[in-house]
Amino acid sequence: MVQGNGFSETGLRRLHDVLARHVESGKIPGLVALVSRGGQTHVEALGTMQHDGGPPMRRDTIFRMASTSKPVAVAAAMVLLDECRLRLDDPVDQWLPELANRRVLTRIDSALEDTVPARRPITVRDLLTSTFGLGMDMTALGTPIMGAIFEQGLTPNLPEPMPEPDEWMRRLGELPLMHQPGERWQYQISNDLLGVLVARVTGQSFEKFLRERIFDPLDMKDTGFHVPEDKIDRMPTLYAPNPQTGEFNVWDEAVGGRWSQPPAFPGGGGGLVSTVDDYHAYFQMLLNHGMHGTERILSRPAVELMTTNSLTPAQLADREAMARDNVHISFGQGQHGGWGYGMAVRTYRGDYASVGQFGWDGGSGASAYADPDKQLTGILLTQVGLTVPNSAHAIHDFWTTVYQAID
Numbered sequence: 415m416v417q418g419n420g421f422s423e424t425g426l427r428r429l430h431d432v433l434a435r436h437v438e439s440g441k442i443p444g445l446v447a448l449v450s451r452g453g454q455t456h457v458e459a460l461g462t463m464q465h466d467g468g469p470p471m472r473r474d475t476i477f478r479m480a481s482t483s484k485p486v487a488v489a490a491a492m493v494l495l496d497e498c499r500l501r502l503d504d505p506v507d508q509w510l511p512e513l514a515n516r517r518v519l520t521r522i523d524s525a526l527e528d529t530v531p532a533r534r535p536i537t538v539r540d541l542l543t544s545t546f547g548l549g550m551d552m553t554a555l556g557t558p559i560m561g562a563i564f565e566q567g568l569t570p571n572l573p574e575p576m577p578e579p580d581e582w583m584r585r586l587g588e589l590p591l592m593h594q595p596g597e598r599w600q601y602q603i604s605n606d607l608l609g610v611l612v613a614r615v616t617g618q619s620f621e622k623f624l625r626e627r628i629f630d631p632l633d634m635k636d637t638g639f640h641v642p643e644d645k646i647d648r649m650p651t652l653y654a655p656n657p658q659t660g661e662f663n664v665w666d667e668a669v670g671g672r673w674s675q676p677p678a679f680p681g682g683g684g685g686l687v688s689t690v691d692d693y694h695a696y697f698q699m700l701l702n703h704g705m706h707g708t709e710r711i712l713s714r715p716a717v718e719l720m721t722t723n724s725l726t727p728a729q730l731a732d733r734e735a736m737a738r739d740n741v742h743i744s745f746g747q748g749q750h751g752g753w754g755y756g757m758a759v760r761t762y763r764g765d766y767a768s769v770g771q772f773g774w775d776g777g778s779g780a781s782a783y784a785d786p787d788k789q790l791t792g793i794l795l796t797q798v799g800l801t802v803p804n805s806a807h808a809i810h811d812f813w814t815t816v817y818q819a820i821d
Contacts, residue, residue, distance in 0.1 A: 419789075420454030425819025430458055432815045433794075433808065437461040441660075441804040442779075442796055444471035444650065448690035449816050450698065450791040457690060463650040463797070465662040476636050476649045477795040478666065478673060479686040479693075480776030484605045486628070486637070486696050487682030488756030490612045490620065491542060492716040493627045499615055502542070505535035509614040510607070512587030518547065519590050523557045529590045536595045541604045541611060542755045543724045547591030549600020552740050559592055569602060575672065576679035579610045579620075599729040601736065605683035605756060620680045632699060632706050634692035639680040640673050641687055649673065649687070652778055654799040665778075665799050682756075684776070690793045697773065697784040697791045721772040721786075723752025723759045745806035747775045766817035779805030781812065792816050 429449070436442045437460045444461025459471045479486075494500040507514040513536050517529035532547070540546035550569060554560050566585040567574050576582055586607075592600065609620040616623050621639050629637050641649050646668050654665035666672050673687055699705065700721060704712035725733060730752065737748035750771070751761030760771040773783030779796035794812045798805040 419452030420821060421449065421451060421456060421819040422821050425815070425821075426456050429456075429812070429815045429819055432811050433458055434460055436804070436808040436811070439804075441802075442798050442808055443653070443662075444475075445794060445796045445808065446471050446473060446475050446477070446690050447794045447812060448694050448792070449819070450694055451789055451820065455694070465651075465653060468650075469647075471650070472648070473691065474636065474648060474689055475795070476641055476645060476687050476689055477780060477797065478649075478652055478776075478778045479688050479780050479782075479795075480684045480778035481602075482693075482774055482776035482778075482780040482782050483682060483684050483686035485757035485772070485774050485782065486686060486688075486693070487605065487609060487620075487624065488542070488720060489628050489696075489712060490624050490682075491538075491608050492712050492720055492755070493623075494612065494615055495538075496713045496716050500538050500611075502539040503537050505537055506541065506611060507535055509611055510536075510583065512583040513546075516547065516595070517590040518594050519559060519592055522551070522554050522559070522592055524559075526558050526562060526590060532591060533594050534596075538611070540595050541608050542720075543599070543729075544601065544604040544753065545596050545599055545725075545729060546604050546607070547593050547595050547597070547600075548586070548589065548603050549592070550602040551592065551600055552736060552743060554592070559589065562589055563603075570606075570681055570684045575677060576606075576681065578678040579613065582606075582679055583610055597729075599725055599732045599753060602683050606679070606681045608756075609680055609682040620682065621676075628696070628711065629692075631709055631711055632692070632695040634688065634695055637686060637688040637692045639685045639687070640676045641668070643674075646674060650797040652797050652799060654801045655804070657801050660802065690795060693782050693793045694791055697782060697793070700772070701784050701786060701789060701791065720755035721757070721759060721770075722754055723761050724755065725753050745800065745803040746810065747800075747806055766814050775806075775809060779809070781809040783813075788817075788820060790816070790820065 443465040447458045516532035649668035652666040703714040750758040752759040768787035771785040775781045779798045782793045796805045
């Protein structure tokens with residue numbers, strides 16, 4: 415029996431079996447998955463909140479989204495573009511004076527003093543496309559600049575949380591850029607920087623603006639930068655298993671953990687918590703060209719712009735190198751070709767997904783994509799970090815099976 419323009423029953427049964435196999439292996443304590451197409455939504459909630467048991471996973475379990483925050487958090491900047499409160503090629507100096515008059519390293523491995531002046535100011539477009547000149551460059555580990563980025567607490571997931579935004583900006587402003595503005599694609603820091611930009615342009619906290627303009631209109635009631643006390647029992651323990659032994663090391667507990675209080679720095683690069691239904695509402699809005707029911711959240715061209723590749727061939731070479739040459743770190747995540755605003759965009763047929771599919775994955779074992787060609791949304795959330803390949807393997811198998819389940 416088939417069901418119209420959604421999924422086949424056989425396909426959904428196989429999806430369940432494949433996901434259940436990952437949980438039964440003992441490598442993934444629990445997961446929640448959602449697939450949606452043609453008005454049909456199917457959810458799987460398997461396993462438990464802790465690796466040694468505990469309450470079962472539920473459809474409304476709240477997960478740490480890690481880098482899967484990026485495609486959602488970027489919407490705040492798109493609202494400001496729609497309202498002409500930001501322009502793509504405006505220099506950011508007027509709101510982020512800490513980034514005025516940049517110096518740029520003569521080489522990626524130069525001493526921090528070995529610099530030349532930036533050829534031009536940093537623009538809004540540079541932040542949106544992750545090309546402003548600083549980022550998490552996994553091919554440059556061990557260089558003075560990467561050492562300084564870690565030491566200054568400019569990235570998440572270090573033992574020390576990031577400082578509040580003004581102090582974070584001050585520290586960022588003391589570092590030279592790795593590359594000239596607009597020259598190279600680099601990961602992560604631009605997405606956190608966008609949150610500071612939005613807060614300064616609007617005079618509201620980044621979270622308050624996101625809530626008013628994106629979360630509340632979409633009824634994303636469980637999405638934010640922390641989990642309130644009355645919901646903390648819905649958040650699983652997050653693990654970072656030992657890559658050598660596979661032992662389940664705790665990365666973050668729910669009660670008393672990093673997301674149990676509002677953070678000093680609300681990070682658009684990796685700070686959100688959410689549920690499969692909240693993320694479904696957001697990605698469905700993108701598939702609907704910015705509409706949620708009868709309400710417009712983003713303009714159609716804004717959605718087209720953020721979900722289309724924005725990188726030049728030269729910049730794509732950096733993006734591809736990170737995906738292809740870091741397979742041992744990412745376990746094959748990120749090989750899509752292009753990059754839009756805050757998300758990957760598929761520019762070639764590299765696996766079962768269609769060209770044009772957009773979304774991203776998170777180091778906490780999260781994955782969220784939408785596919786305009788197939789009118790498909792898929793979200794898979796786990797609590798096993800990418801220190802080991804297990805959640806990545808589950809994510810790959812999820813997508814392989816979802817595409818086969820299409821009617």
